[in-house]
Amino acid sequence: MKTGAKAFASLLALLLLVSCATSAQIVTNVALVNPGERLPPQKVVAAFTQPPTRAYREIAQLETMAAEEVLSSVSLVEHMRAKAAQIGADAIVVDQKNETRKTVSTPLGAAEITSYRVLKGIAIKFE
DSSP: OOHHHHHHHHHHHHHHHHHHHHHHTEEEEEEESSTTOOOOOOSOOEEESSOOSSOEEEEEEEEEEEETTTOOHHHHHHHHHHHHHHTTOSEEEEOSOOEEEEEEEOGGGOOEEEEEEEEEEEEEEEO
């Protein structure tokens, strides 16, 4: 293989590895209040740390988790906001209490403890 082709193949493999690692490190779970209600996706979703004074209704509970050592709280909020946009929310209200969870897995008999940062919030629709 020529040097240029080798370099391209190496770069492509690295990009694939990085994209897989990044997408696997953050997850937002959604519990819809009314699973039968489908709202159109939104382009802009506001983020609040306190409930807004404007009238709204809750459309979902949100929980975003990421490996503790990898992502900042801002990254968690942005992922939560993106998921809320997909379900048609106008805004999210983020609970400021960050939580840490630990899981224990035993791949091939060796115990491995993983810590996750957890951020909770609600997705809302303005009245």
